[in-house]
Amino acid sequence: MNTTEKFYLPVDGILEMLNSLTGHHQSSIAHPGLQSTSLSPVLQHPKVSNIPKTGMGLVKTVKGCWRQQDTRIVASRSSSSGSRQVSADRLPKRSVDLLDLGLTKPRNCHRIVVLGAPRVGKTNILQRFLGKDFEESYEPTTEDFHRKLFHIGGEAYQVDLLDAASERDFPAKRRLSILTGDIFLLVFSLDDMESLNEACELLDEIKAAKAKLLKLKQPARVPVVVCGNKADLDSERVVRRSDVGKILDEDIPLFETSAKTGTGLDAMFRAxxxxxxxxxxxxxxxxxVIPILTYRSLYVGQRGRRGSRTRLLSAPCAAVDPLARRPSFNSDLRLVLGSSTKHNKPEKCQIQ
Incomplete structure (x- = not known):
């Protein structure tokens, strides 16, 4: 037997053993070194007993690894299926819209539109409002829509939050977001003067859009709060409060905040x-903050009857709707056209 034969015989035996362990039987195993006719008798199902001790040790090792892997896979599948079941049990089947369900008044439903230059901290400010922690990593926001439901003083409130960051390059889409907004939060960064200039341009755009919608001859007075974020970066600060005062109107509330440390956020949210x-x-x-299903139970009974359960929580509470999605553009357009209707005659669309 030549050197080549001595090397490949144990491998063939190991592969045959592995096939028997896994239940996969192959009629032939192609090895480039075993294609010669002189080895054809040897390739006819070699016996396991001919495998050297080294090969048997390898077989036992591989078999043990397979058993451990199978155990982990089964455990992982059980865990993941259990997680899916738990998460499914803890979530409602669809988004909760208090106005559509008739569980609140229109005056208790508001949409906050957040605008500003990229990388100024808009997303982290919203995360703070939702009761979440600050995140160091930065990912460009395409569009975020959140819904927070409140139970305060026996009444239900719905606050929708729209982070319209990506709409800076789509004027018509941004204009639609402005026209459907009730409250506006303009964010700039204290370490970036250009972000302040962009916030001021957005403020003028908001006033002009609302004035056109309401058919006013002067810029409209709208509920706007301006936020200078990243106050924690004092050494990198380039925007001073006096600089902002020269650009903004005196009646516009201005807050210096830090989404990272939480400085100034509570006062800004109150404003x-x-x-x-x-x-x-x-x-x-x-x-x-309570789970969404707990919130729903305050207003909708087990059989779906509104108000069938006693409102157990007297203290102010709120829940974040994890399934909330921005209303369709058709819905927003109908809202804009409806607000600009006069004597039941539709006016020209104002998003152009």
């Missing part, structure tokens, strides 16, 4: 609530 006609308890520090 948003005050301008928008919302209770002060909508500020994150003034209410308890």
């Amino acid at each position: 948003l609530a005050s301008l928008g006609g919302l209770p002060q308890e909508t500020s994150p520090s003034r209410h308890q």
